[in-house]
Amino acid sequence: MTDNGRTELTSHGEAEELLPWYANGQLDEADRAIVDAHLSSCAYCRQQLAIERRLIKEFQAIEPKIESGWTRLRGRIASDSQLPTVRAPRPTRLAEAWGFLTRPAIATLAAAQLAFFIVAGSALLWLSRPAYHVLGSPPPAAGGNVVIMFRADATEQDIRDVLKSAGATIVDGPTPANAYVLHVAADRRQMALKTLQANDIVQLAQPIDGGGS
């Protein structure tokens, strides 16, 4: 084989390998120049390019219907209570307590994710209280019975309005996950939860006193 023949074979192989990305428009200038130069003299590769373009069309025409699992994932985030790594690390004492707490919780409540969230979430909130809150300290005047998370862009005014409309008061928080504990009167808790959950600025509002929502 002559040098010319070998060079042509190499450029043919190189160009043929690049055809799929030539067809989808993702080659850089240098690669595109190799393929352009080769295509002008290779009928086989021109034919292959036509097939590549057709394959792209075929693949892109497949439209599976996909259901959103956002609600499911949001629930998992709430129950997971883990923060992105860039945020401030959880205090060591809390991390240890959390690890201790979740082991038996997972073992005993694996089938009841919501119950796990309520129990572990309540404990996490209790544990996340400031260091000066010693065991002998008296509990807050009104016990928290709802945990809530607001959207990041909610204004103070938005938060005030929604709390007033639900008849809720903040008794604790923010927790490391930016959640707050609310108190609502027991006899209007159901209605308050509905009001909170229907508001756009509320990402999550759940009872934490063991009752259903």
Add this chain to the structure above:
Amino acid sequence: MILSGTLRSPGAAAISSLAADDGALLARVARGDLQAFERLYRAYQPRLTRFLSTLLKRPHLIEEVLDDVMMVVWQTAGTFRASSKPSTWIFAIAYRKAHKARARWPDPVEEPDGDNRTSEEPGPDEAFHHQRRRGLLMKAMDNLSPDHRAVVDLTYFHGMGYREIAEIVDCPLDTVKTRMFHARRRLRQAMSGTVDDWI
């Protein structure tokens, strides 16, 4: 609340223009912004579902792995470095998670008949041939190895270049080219006869 929608390939130009937006969303996610995460999720969930369904043949695993992938994104968004595109970073997580899932749950030996990924299109003869071609194509895809399917799907559907694919599947550039070359040959063989109708 369950929402549903159909998936369309975003196309190469759209993918690159989305990269900056996705980077900004990731930065907000790193600060714990759940609203930004929801937007990111809604942008990626269809594409990741499609990609994972190419790699995993057990439907229940697709949903599970998708959630695992997005949880990693939520928890480690702060570690994303702009040296690669957000889509590259997220798809690489998906590829690794799918690999691990397949190690736990190998692909079933036989697939049930029918292919629910194919959309129904009305029309008589042309539609019939179209369906047949697509059916052959999907069957040919199923017969490729997961690594080959990944490269094919990332190229033809997700419109990615070979450099980005190499980053996602964590292998040399030449390996991506070789996998694609062999996959195309297998696809063409499986489609022989019908490919001539295309050109």
